[in-house]
Structures are given as C-alpha cells and as structure tokens.
Amino acid sequence: MGSCVITRGHEGVLRGQDNAGDLEMKWCRKYGTVYRIAGCLGQSVLVVCDPKALEHVFHPSRPYPKSKDMHFVLDLILGKGLATVDNDNHHRQRKILNPAFSSAQLRKYQVIFQQCSDKLVNDIQRSLTGSDDIINAVDWTGKASLDIIGLGKCHPWFSPTTSFRYDFRALDGQEAELGRAMKHLFTASQVNTTASELIFIALIRMVPDWVLRFLRLISTREIRLLASSGNVAKKVAREVMVRNNEVQVSDDDRDIVNVLGQNIARARSEGKMQDDEVEAQLMTFVVAGHETSSTSIAWILYELAVHPEYQSIIRAELKQSNDYDSMPFLNAAIKETFRMHPIAPSLTRTAPHDDVLPLSGGKTLAIPKGQTLFCSVYLYNRLPCLWGDDAEEWNPARFLNKTLPGSLGVYANLMTFSSGSRSCIRWRFAVMEMQTVLANLLLHFEFSLPEGGVEIQHFPGLPGVVPVVKGKAHLGSQIPLRVRVLH
Numbered sequence: 001m002g003s004c005v006i007t008r009g010h011e012g013v014l015r016g017q018d019n020a021g022d023l024e025m026k027w028c029r030k031y032g033t034v035y036r037i038a039g040c041l042g043q044s045v046l047v048v049c050d051p052k053a054l055e056h057v058f059h060p061s062r063p064y065p066k067s068k069d070m071h072f073v074l075d076l077i078l079g080k081g082l083a084t085v086d087n088d089n090h091h092r093q094r095k096i097l098n099p100a101f102s103s104a105q106l107r108k109y110q111v112i113f114q115q116c117s118d119k120l121v122n123d124i125q126r127s128l129t130g131s132d133d134i135i136n137a138v139d140w141t142g143k144a145s146l147d148i149i150g151l152g153k154c155h156p157w158f159s160p161t162t163s164f165r166y167d168f169r170a171l172d173g174q175e176a177e178l179g180r181a182m183k184h185l186f187t188a189s190q191v192n193t194t195a196s197e198l199i200f201i202a203l204i205r206m207v208p209d210w211v212l213r214f215l216r217l218i219s220t221r222e223i224r225l226l227a228s229s230g231n232v233a234k235k236v237a238r239e240v241m242v243r244n245n246e247v248q249v250s251d252d253d254r255d256i257v258n259v260l261g262q263n264i265a266r267a268r269s270e271g272k273m274q275d276d277e278v279e280a281q282l283m284t285f286v287v288a289g290h291e292t293s294s295t296s297i298a299w300i301l302y303e304l305a306v307h308p309e310y311q312s313i314i315r316a317e318l319k320q321s322n323d324y325d326s327m328p329f330l331n332a333a334i335k336e337t338f339r340m341h342p343i344a345p346s347l348t349r350t351a352p353h354d355d356v357l358p359l360s361g362g363k364t365l366a367i368p369k370g371q372t373l374f375c376s377v378y379l380y381n382r383l384p385c386l387w388g389d390d391a392e393e394w395n396p397a398r399f400l401n402k403t404l405p406g407s408l409g410v411y412a413n414l415m416t417f418s419s420g421s422r423s424c425i426r427w428r429f430a431v432m433e434m435q436t437v438l439a440n441l442l443l444h445f446e447f448s449l450p451e452g453g454v455e456i457q458h459f460p461g462l463p464g465v466v467p468v469v470k471g472k473a474h475l476g477s478q479i480p481l482r483v484r485v486l487h
C-alpha cells in the first residue's frame with residue numbers, strides 16, 4: 001500500500017496529509033470498505049467504513065470502547081467526564097446529564113441562541129467598513145458559539161453578581177483565557193506531528209494500564225499543549241461550581257450551565273457523583289461545545305457562498321415562517337454540510353475481545369482482542385452505495401423527501417455525531433444552534449467567495465479537523481468570505 005516510514009507507519013502519513021480524508025478515500029477506492037494500515041511501531045490498524053461493521057462496533061448495548069490513546073488524550077483535556085469514562089460509570093453519568101437536553105429544556109435554550117445570534121449580526125455589521133468586506137467566518141462563528149455555551153454578555157440578565165456564568169466576553173472582543181485556550185487546542189496540532197509523538201501514542205496502546213500513570217509524566221509538545229488547555233478548562237469549571245453554589249436562578253431563567261450545574265449538584269449531594277467527576281462534566285461541556293459547533297456553522301456559510309442559489313432559496317423559506325424545523329432546504333443544507341464536513345473524521349475504537357466483524361454482502365472478518373479500529377466517519381458519510389454517485393459533491397437535494405439510507409447515526413443517518421450509546425449527547429442542541437445562527441446571518445447578509453475564489457481544506461488537527469486555506473495552513477483556522485449587508 002505505497003511506501004511508508006517504518007516507525008511512523010501509515011498513521012504518520014495520514015496525520016501529515018494536507019486534506020484529511022484524501023488518502024483514506026484513495027485507499028478505500030482501491031481496497032474497499034475495510035482495509036488494514038500500519039500504525040506506528042508496526043501496529044496493525046483497521047480502517048472501517050462498512051455500514052454493517054460499524055453497526056456492530058457502535059451497537060447500543062455492547063459498543064466497542066474508545067482506544068486507550070483516545071482515553072489518554074481525553075483525560076488530559078476533559079478529566080473523567082462523560083466523554084472519557086466507560087461502562088457503568090458512563091451509564092450513570094449519562095443518566096444524570098440527559099435531562100439537561102430534554103426537548104422542553106432545549107426549547108428554553110432557543111432564547112439564548114436568538115440573543116447570541118442578534119449580537120453576532122450587530123457585531124459583524126459594526127465591523128464592516130465598506131461594501132466588499134472579507135471576514136474570517138471561523139472567527140465570528142467561534143465568538144458566537146463560545147458565548148452560547150459560556151453565556152457571556154449576550155444574555156440580557158447577565159450580571160456577574162447574580163449569575164455564576166463564566167463571562168467569555170467573546171463577542172465583545174476581549175477573549176477570556178478559556179477562549180484563547182480553546183482556540184489553541186485544535187490549532188496547536190497543526191504543527192507537523194513528530195515521530196516521537198506517534199511512538200508515544202503507539203506505546204499508550206500497548207502498555208498495561210498501570211504503566212499509563214507513568215507515561216503521563218513524559219511530556220511531549222502535544223501532551224503539554226493538551227494538558228495546558230485542560231488546566232484552563234479545570235480552572236473555569238471550579239469557578240463555575242463556586243458560583244453555582246452561591247446563586248439561585250429561577251426556573252425560567254435557567255440556561256444550560258444552570259441546568260447542568262443543578263443536575264450535577266443534586267447527583268453530588270446524593271453521592272452519585274464525585275467531586276472530580278463534577279469538575280470534569282463542566283470541562284467536557286465547555287470544551288466539546290466550542291469548536292465543534294462554530295466550525296460547522298462556518299462550513300455551511302462556505303458551502304452557501306459556493307452555491308449562492310441555495311442562499312436565496314433558504315432566505316425565501318425564512319421569510320415565510322419562524323419554525324426552523326419545517327424548512328426543507330434549511331435543514332437539507334445543514335444535513336449535507338454535516339455529511340461533508342464531520343468535525344471528527346474518524347473515531348478510534350478497540351476490539352474488547354476476539355470478535356467476528358459482520359460485513360456488507362454477507363462476508364465476515366475475524367479480529368483479535370485489542371485490535372485498533374479507525375472508524376471512518378469521513379468515508380462512511382461519502383459511501384456512493386449509500387449517498388449516490390455524486391457523494392463527493394455538496395448537494396442538499398439528496399436529503400429532500402427521500403428515505404435515508406442505512407440505520408446508523410443519531411442524526412440524518414450520518415456518523416457525524418456518532419451512533420449508539422456513546423453518540424453526541426448534545427446533537428439536537430448543536431443542530432438548533434446551527435439553525436438559529438445561520439437563519440439570522442442569512443437574513444442580514446449575503447455571503448460569497450473572495451475574488452478569485454478560495455480553496456478550503458480539512459487540516460488533520462487533534463481532536464478534530466480544522467478548516468484552512470490551501471497553502472496557508474500556517475495561518476490557522478480560516479474560511480475567508482465576502483460579506484454584503486442586505487437591506
């Protein structure tokens with residue numbers, strides 16, 4: 001399968017590619033929906049996008065666990081929160097947190113989405129100097145989503161003395177420490193991964209659990225960056241907990257942090273959650289909710305700039321109704337963007353025991369206990385057998401009035417929010433946030449590509465991909481778009 005550096009394996013080659021997914025796609029066309037690559041230090045890694053095999057790996061009642069290296073990285077950034085723990089601990093934590101995302105609760109968050117969207121529109125408007133301004137969409141959507149999860153000053157009843165919310169002040173241009181750390185988290189890994197970092201990851205997969213404690217003491221550049229983001233998140237989580245104990249918020253005024261804080265505090269007082277877990281939940285929600293949503297909103301603006309005809313259609317829908325869920329084109333465009341631009345293009349899992357993977361077409365594949373699997377969201381979301389021959393093109397029409405293929409994935413049968421009991425707990429929140437922010441932006445602005453066009457690539461960052469301008473990855477996360485105010 002082509003040449004590779006022996007120590008780094010294909011894994012090193014994948015992390016070094018300019019556009020995440022290109023090589024996986026090339027190999028998928030050549031070798032099929034399950035193929036083996038060399039991991040670092042000669043480890044064997046299975047790349048999987050076969051729908052039947054993925055159904056087996058993400059089965060709700062017996063999902064494969066995350067790989068040890070993923071656990072290690074998540075633990076550094078998020079502590080022992082929902083995204084990190086397994087089995088009974090995971091089940092217990094998820095049960096405690098689920099009510100914060102019930103449909104009734106989500107409807108209440110809608111007010112916050114709207115206020116932060118209004119503020120975003122005003123701030124973009126104020127920043128424009130002429131009729132032909134270019135903005136970096138990622139910067140603006142990042143400010144808005146940080147405010148939505150952090151609940152900064154866009155909230156009308158915000159007051160540092162009566163609320164415990166952490167003021168990111170993102171939309172006011174004074175980025176708080178956490179805002180800076182989060183920005184750094186995804187972009188830090190844009191510097192080429194070294195062989196020693198890959199060897200470190202390979203070692204984590206190989207050594208017994210008790211050795212892992214000592215590996216934590218080894219400090220690679222990547223580990224240092226991840227740990228320092230985790231430390232900032234921890235500091236904020238502690239601040240939030242202290243304020244949560246100090247203030248009472250009425251039922252109607254409760255935002256996501258209030259709701260989460262209250263559920264967590266109750267579980268803690270009933271002895272169902274330890275202090276370090278409480279801290280980790282807040283860290284998890286702050287970190288997981290930032291770049292994920294903002295990058296996805298920036299991607300849809302990009303796709304709509306490339307396909308302006310859809311901007312007009314969606315604007316017409318928005319002028320006729322306030323009910324976002326009833327708008328076919330708005331939702332089809334969102335689904336199609338989540339299909340083409342998954343923030344986590346691959347989910348790493350480990351076989352918990354010797355197993356037989358069922359494959360499409362009735363075949364099977366025997367795998368040993370401990371086998372590492374790269375479950376490719378990117379490839380699954382682009383399989384021609386599911387999405388059609390034009391699967392590599394952005395075409396929302398595929399989601400209009402059609403039965404969706406397959407049965408995987410919590411949203412639109414895509415793997416973007418994963419599938420089964422470890423799927424994204426806030427996928428509905430993310431979709432509602434995207435609907436509201438996008439609707440408000442499209443009603444006030446027209447987006448187009450800068451003169452001469454621009455090619456955006458998926459840079460393979462950690463823990464997710466980062467949009468960069470081709471040839472300008474060193475400038476970090478960017479989606480430059482031309483903006484015109486609509487009157």
Ligand code: HEM
Pocket residue numbers: 066082083084094149284285286288289290292293296342343344347348415416417418421422423424425426427429430
């Ligand atoms: C566009 C937005 C988002 C995308 C594409 C996304 C995607 C994902 C994916 C793929 C997973 C599974 C990860 C794995 O198994 O390794 C996941 C899990 C998770 N996500 Fe999201 N996410 C988004 C937004 C959010 C937001 C806004 C939050 C919260 C603030 C959030 C919180 C979580 C948590 C806590 C988990 C762990 C769930 C568990 O293990 O039970 N996500 N997300």
